[in-house]
Amino acid sequence: MSARRSSNFTPLPPQPALLPGGGAGIAHTPRRTPAHNNIVGATPATLHKIHPNTADLSLAKLPPSSSSQQQQQPGTSQQPLPPQPIVRLSRVASDLYHPSLDFASLQARIRAYNSAFDAYVSDQLLLTEQDKTDARTELAERQDKIRAVRRELERQSRSQRELWDTVNDERAQDKRLKNALAILTSQHAALSDQLADTQAERAEVQTRLESRRRVKQAQRNQLQAQRAQNAPELANLQRVLGCRIERRAPKVATNSSSLSGGEYVRFSFGLLARPALSSREGVASRGMEEQDDEAWFVLDVSKPTYEVPEHFPPLPPTALANLLSELNSTRALYSFIKQMREALREETERGAL
Structure with a gap:
């Protein structure tokens, strides 16, 4: 209590x-x-x-023990305890x-508390039973949904197998056309593998290819316009200086791995021997195919730093290194071409002596 x-x-x-x-x-x-x-x-x-x-x-005062009573002298009166x-x-x-x-009020409160507690327990038991019933119902509904999803997965699996059969048939047809579609074989195989995916992904791939085609066409148009613009200047350089500019791989094959791949530009120079005026006019009147290249060099433009993997006649390593260092620091390509022509001309005249 x-x-x-x-x-x-x-x-x-x-x-x-x-x-x-x-x-x-x-x-x-x-x-x-x-x-x-x-x-x-x-x-x-x-x-x-x-x-x-x-x-x-x-209050529970113990009486004096028998031993104490025996010790008390006979004839003495008992004194009151303090x-x-x-x-x-x-x-x-x-x-x-x-x-x-x-305690009446306290007992009444206890009875009221017991009644309220019993009512609370009864309500909670009812709510618990109701929650259990709701949980069973929800569990049954979820199990029905799970069975429905499994049936749908089985149906989708059958559809996917049929779709893969269709894809395999299309692959067989693509193999018969690989001679005409040799360039697009890898792309077509990738698209065939992705045929089971959504149509949105295929539309995205087609959009990417179309954008790339437009970029390539724009680059092609830009190169054609630049070529048309540079054609008179190149013809003038060829007529006056005997200079030809071509895009090609190095002429002399070596074991160096630096010559494999990349972008190379070949500069060829004629009319370096300083002939007489009549002879120069006669040489200039000939076409490019009739002129012999007296000197040339190949410039590697595939890297941020320019390199000259090949040249003729051979130049001293120090002179070539100085010219390349100046080119890479100033990026003045036209000045480098003129300096290389002058160096090759001097080396040609030195070899002719």
Whole structure:
């Protein structure tokens, strides 16, 4: 039972002062009077005043032992025991022993609490049963959905197998046309593998190919326009200086791996021997096919840094390295071509001596 204080609790009256040297909670015991000795059943050990809101823990006073009685001298009168201290209990414990404490209100509250708790338990049991029923229903619905999804997956698997059969038939037809579609064989095989995918992906691939085709066409048009613009200048260089510019691989095959792949431009120079004016006019009047290349060099333009993998006649390594260093630092290609022509001309004249 809870030690809650009742509503009709009466506070304790003022207590007497503590005994000198006594501990906390020990009150002074009033002196016994003859009126206290008239209590029926009282013994000398219990004849003292007890406050109604206090409890005496010394009531169970043991009688003197037989050994002490034997030690008492015969003929001596028994002296009254000294007053015993009263040990006060806590306020809550003293309330429990209060004769006017009423538990009716507390019991009524306990009964009301029990009724409310029973009603709460009943409601929760009903709600739990309802939740269990709802959970079973939801579980059954989910199982039905799972079975429906499995049936749909089986149907989709059959459709996919039929679609793969169709794809295999189309692959067989593509093989018969590979001579005409040799360039697009890998792309067509990739598209055939992706035929089971969505139409949106195939549309995206087609859009990408169309965009690439437009870019290639734009580059082709730009190159044609640039070629048409450079044609008169190239013809003038060929007529006056005997210079031809061609896009090709190096003429002399070597074991160096730097010559494999890449983009190479070959510059050929004629009219380097400084012939007489009449001879120069005669040579200039001939076509390109009739002129012999006196000097040439190949320029590698496939890398950010220009390189000259081949040239004729051979130049000193130091001179060629200086020219390439200046080209890569200034990016002045026209000046480099003129300097290379001058260096090749000097080397040709030096070899002719």
